[in-house]
Amino acid sequence: MRLLPDSSHAESDGALSVGGCRIDSLASQYGTPLFVYDETHIRARAREAIAEFGSDRVIYATKAFLCTAMARLIHEEGLLLDVATGGELFTVLHAGVPASRCVMHGNNKSIEELRYAMSEGVRHIVVDSFDEIDRIEALHGTGLPAPRVQLRITPGVHVHTHEFVQTGQDDSKFGFNLNNGDALRAIERARACTAIDLVGIHCHIGSNVFDAENFAKASEVMVNLFATLDLPELTLGGGLGVAYTEAETAPTITQWASVLRSATAALPASTIVMVEPGRCIVASSAITVYTVGTVKPIAGIRTYVAIDGGMSDNPRPVLYGSGYEVFDPQRVLADRPERARVVGKHCESGDVLVNDASVPSDVCIGDLLATPVTGAYGYSMGSTYNKVPRPAVVFVADGVSRVVVRRETYDDLVRLDQ
Ligand SMILES: *Cc1c(COP(=O)(O)O)cnc(C)c1O
Secondary structure, eight states, X not given: OTTSOTTOEXXXXXXXXXXXXXXXXXXXXXXXXXXXXXHHHHHHHHHHHHHHHOTTSBEEEGGGSOOHHHHHHHHHTTXXXXXXXXXHHHHHHHTTOOGGGEEEXXXXXXXXXXXXXXXXXXXXXXXXXXXHHHHHHHHHHTTOOOOEEEEEEEOOOOOSXXXXXXXXXXXXXXXXXXXXTHHHHHHHHHHHOTTOEEEEEEOOOBSSBOOHHHHHHHHHHHHHHHTTTOOSEEEOOOOBOOOOSTTOOOOOHHHHHHHHHHHTTTSOTTOEEEBOOSXXXXXXXXXXXXXXXXXXXXXXXXXXXXXXXXXXTOOHHHHHOOOOOOBOTTSTTSOOOEEEEEEOSSSOTTOEEEEEEEEOTTOOTTOEEEEESOTTTTGGGOOOGGGOOOOEEEEEETTEEEEEEOOOOHHHHTTTOX
16 A cells, blocks of 8 residues: 555455545546556645745656646646657647746757747756757857756766666766866856856756665765856756665655755755656556456466556566566455566567566456556556557546546557558
8 A cells, every 4th residue: 555646545345446436447437558647646746845845946857757637737736847858848838838837858959859949938958968059059049049058967976776767977978077077168168158048057866766865965066066156046856766666665755855955055045956856756646557368377487467568558677677566456455475477468578567476366367457656657658569559547536537648549550650
């Protein structure tokens, strides 16, 4: 239950409800696989972040999960939105969020993406390379106003997380390297450049970071640099880890905030300290619900339980070797005494959802199985591999469910084909 969305509740017959909606009813109504998001949970995390850091200081990293309804919800809660591509910017603007509430990211923004961001008037652009400064100068030369800019700095800090999501070390594609002098050169150039309104510096050390000390270390490096610059804004990234399995525990947003507050305590009170959380806002707000299609016991080896999704709706196990729990939402409190490898339906042996899962006894064809903590980097990283249509996404709150992204159809799968 600790891993489930805030409003999770076991009904008298042992079935899970979230947001006042029974998961088995949602599965019959909308089909599986199904992403179920607890709207109240997302709002609570957004409010916790605003309460800790202040309004206009919290920027939701949309790549964790983005659709029109999500952009609106996040905007309603008063967070800014971080977009890293033209497509993310388009989605957020399509949702009706003003460009002035958006922050533009990306290590390789194209001239078109920069033109889009500058002509729409995003709040600021986080500039990542000297080439990007050249592009902004060229665009400014065509008459676009000089954007507000933060420079992304690579502080040279290693964090303990998966290699693919470490971003603050010297050997990184992101940002201006502090240790080799690039950061200072970029700051000098940006200050001298009339095409850029330099307002601050930025860092992001990685994602799914569990040890708050890592944030303290990176913040110290950034604060030391920032203190010499006389700029108004400092962004200290996102990256707070969340617990995916029963064995894991992660700091809360409040604990993370207190680490950052201590790290920035010596800065002038007027400093605008911003953060960009993605995962910790949305990851544990959702579960994915699947239906079991095949149970294959291989004597002396193991049992394979195959569900109707897999790496197309959750690529994290394949990408990062991430662990998940799995449970039956019709008997959410049941013991899980048996072991099984829970796999997807894709044509890959690597299509494993949970490598060695504890499962309830006698898992049968037609049972529902659900994985908690799939709200971040699941749907957003999904694909239509094997031409498996993408699942529907449902928001639930106060006993009401609504489809925010409809299930893909076979027709959708060929709509780009000429
Ligand atoms: C991904 C990303 C974030 C959010 O990271 P989480 O680990 O999801 O909190 C914040 N800032 C930048 C620049 C990012 O790339």
